[in-house]
Amino acid sequence: MRVALVYPRFQWTEYNGLAEPVGQLILASVLRDAGHDVRYVDYSFCREIDELDHMVRDADVVGVAVSAAAKLGRAAMVTKHIRAVNPGALYIEGGAYPSIFPENTLRETGADIVIEGEAEEALLEVVGTLAAGGDVRCLRNVSFISPDGVFVQNPRRPVIHDLDSIPFPARDLVDYDTYFANGLAEYGMVTTRGCPFRCTYCKPSTDLIFGGGIRRRSAGDVVAEIIELSELRGQKHLRIFFKDDTITMHPAAWFEQFRDGLRDAGVTLKWHCNSRVDTVTRDKVRVMAESGCHCISFGIESGSPKILEFYDKGTTPEQAVKAFRWCHEFRVEATANLMIGFPMETDEDIAMTYRLLKRLRPDDIIVYFSTAIPGRHIHTWARENGYLANDTNPELLDPARNRANEIMNMRLPYMTMDGVVGWKHRIERYRSWRKMTSFRNIQNWAQDLIANPGLAVHKAAMVVRGLASGKATQD
Template structure:
C-alpha cells in the first residue's frame, strides 16, 4: 500500500491471522507497509518461516505488488492465496493472468481461509475461486457472518506497532461492517454487503482499551459510516465515558446521519475529527452518483460539527460522471465555502464499482488498466466535459497550495509567530517525515548495528543515523538526538548486545492475554499472511 497515504495497520490481515491463531494454527504477518520493499526480504522471511500457505491482500493500487509477492512465494513452494476487493471482483482475471496464484478468497475471508487451512475439500469451500484440471472454478459466495462478536480481536501483536506509533498515526479498528448506500464509485457495499452488522459496544471499547495498552493515543474508527445507527453510536460513546477513558479518536460519517445530539455525545467521548464524503458541489452529479445527500445537508452537518468542536475533513472526487470544468469550479468553491479541511481525489473506477460497469453509459472513458495508476491521485479516466490533463492540473495546483500552506507554517514557527495549532501541526509533520525516512529506508536496521565500545548506545545510534544524507538534508542534529532519545524512552526502539555488538530494533508488541476458544486444527500448518 502506498506510504504516501497515512499508513494504518492492515486490519484485514490481522483479523485473518486472529481467527487462525484462535484455532491453534501458527501465523505470521510480513507488513510491507512499514518496511522497505525488497524481493530478498520476502525470500528471507519465507525461507526462515517455511510456510505451507502464503496469502496477500490486495486493493487495486497494490495488486501488482501482491502478485509479485505471491510469485516469489510460489517459487519457494508455498500454496498461494490472494484476497481483498480487487481480487474479489476480478477473480477470473487474476487467476488467468497469474498462474502462480492458486486461489482467490472473495469478500470477507476469515472463515473461508480457515476452511482452506483446515484442509477442507476446495469444492466444498464457499467464497473461493480456484483452478481444477486447468479450469477456473468459482464456488458460491459464503454467507455473511452475522455475529461479529464471535470474531477474536485482530492479531495486532503480529505487526510492528512501534513503527506506527513512531509515525504518529492512529490505530485502526471497526465497530461494524456493511454499508446500506449505493454510491456508484465504491465497492464497499459489495464487499461487506448493504446489510449492517454491529459489534457489541462493550466489546468495541474492550478492544479500544487493548489498543491504548499497546501505546497508541489515537484510534481511527474505519467503519464505512460509523454514524449510520444512533443506538450503536451512543452505546459506544456511553461505554467510553462510563469507563473514564481519555483518548482521541476519529471516524467516517455521512452528513444525513448526524445530529447535534449525536455529535455532542461523540465529542464528549473524545472524538476530535470526522470525515464527510461529500464528493461534489454539483447537485446533479450527486444524484447521478447515487450519493443520497444534498448540499444543504453538507452545510448543516459541517456547521454543527464546528460548533460542537469536532474537526471536519470534507472529501471530494473529481472526474465523476457528468463532470465539466464548470462543475469542478462549483466543487472547489463549495469546498472552500465550508470553512473546514478538505481534499480531492480523482475518480478511480475500481473493479466491482458500478461506475466501471456502466462507464460507457455514464460517459466515463477509462484510459488505462495499469493498476499502479489507480491511486486516486491522478486521472485514469476522462469525461466528455473534462480531460485527464485538466483534472491532473487541478490536483497539482491543489497540492501546490497545500505545500505553500505548510511552508508558511514552518516560516511562522521559525519567526516565533506561529499559533499553538500551527506549532502542533509542524511538530507532527516533522516527526512523520523522520519516521518516513527511518521506515522506508530501513535505517534502524542499517545504522543500528555497531560494536559495543562503552559509549552511550542511544547517542551512537543518533550519530550513525545523522550520517545518512537523507537525514542530514532534512533535519538538524539536535532534532535527531532529541527524537531518537524520545523513541527509546517510549520503548519504540530497543537494543540487545549480541557478543559485543549492539543491535537496535523496532520493538514488537507482546501477545495480549485473552480467553480463546480453541479448536484443534485438522492438519498442522503455518500460514503467514503477507
C-alpha cells in the first residue's frame, strides 16, 4: 500500500519550536518494515498548501498527525486540501488530540477514521486490512462517524509492553538539514511511554495516549538508536531532547548503563529533558550529568503548598530546593517551569512562588499562565465552578501563545489580570538577572561567543532588553 504520513506542523509556529514528529516517524518505520511504500509529507516549511500535492496524489492511505488541540484547525485544513487532491484515499487522523477527542477530530477534519492511542499495531492492522479488501471500521483503536451521523468508538488493544520491540524512527525520511537551518537545535527521542502521576492540569487526557502507567525502554536499546542516528548524520557528538514526560523515572542504574553504552560506542551527547523534583536523587543527577545531560526543566508550578495541592502535583517546595541544589553541584542547568493565574491563587500565593525562586536560583525560568485545556481535570473543574472565561476559542488553548500574548482562559476571583501580569513581569525580570549572573549561563554565553559571535551578541541584547522591559524574550 502507498501510505502518506502527513505532518501539518503548528498553527502558530512563532510560539512553538520546530521539531520532527518522533511518533509519526516510528509509524513510518513500522509500515516500511512490513513492506508498504511510505512517504513522509512534511508541511513544516511549505509556503503554499499545494507544494506537496505530488506526494499525496496517488496514496492509498493518508495519515495526518494532530498533536494538540491548538493544532486541530491546521490539521483539518490540510486534510481537506489533500482530500480534494486525492478523494479516493482512506483518511486517518491520529496522535495526542485524536486520542483524547476522537469524535471532535472526525467532525472537524472530515477524516474517515481516527486511530486512538499508541498506533504502531493498530495502523499496521488498518493498512493490512485495507490491502486485503477488509473492513477497517471493525478494528480495535478505530473510531468513526457512521453514515447516519453516529459516533462509533471501538475498544482499544492493550499497550505494547516491550518498548524495545518497536523499531527506531525512520529519520532518513526527515530533511534534517532544512530543520537545522531553520532553528532546530537538537534531535528528539523518547525512552519511556506514559506517566503514573496525577497532575490535574494534565490528567486524565494524557492517559488516553499511552495508558496510565509507565513503560520503559532499556538503556541498550536507546544507545542503539543513538548509534544509528550518529551513523545516519555522520556525527559523533549529538544534541538530543528526550521528550519523555518524566525520563527520571529510570533508576540511577539505567543512567549508568546509558553512560557506559555511549562511552563504549564513542558517541558523546549534550542532552536535556523534562522532570519532576521528586524523581531525582543526588546520585541520579550526577550520573545523568556524566552521560551528557546539560539541562533539566523541572515542573515547579508554584511555591504555595495550597496551589500545589489544587494541582495534585505531589511535590513540595523543599524537594525542589534539593533538586536544584544537586543540579547546581553537578553543573546541570536547572530550569523552573511555573504556572501563575490559577483561579484559587492570591497575591500571597504568587509571592510564595517568587520567594521559592530566590531559593532555587534557577538558570532559566519559564512562567506560563495556568491554562484550562479540555480533557484535563482542571478544565472540568473550571467549567463546573464558573471560572472558564472562554471555552470556544482554540487560540486560548496554547499556553506558550497565551504566555507571549499575556492572555488567559480562566477567570480570577481573588486577583486582577493586571496583578498576575505584574507578577509575570517581576519574575521575568528576575529571570533576566539570573541569565546575566548564573555561572552556567555565562559559561554557555562564552562558548557561543567563540562558536557564533553574532548569536552571542544577539542573546546578550535580548537579556538586557528583558531586564529593562520585564518581559521574557525569546533567546
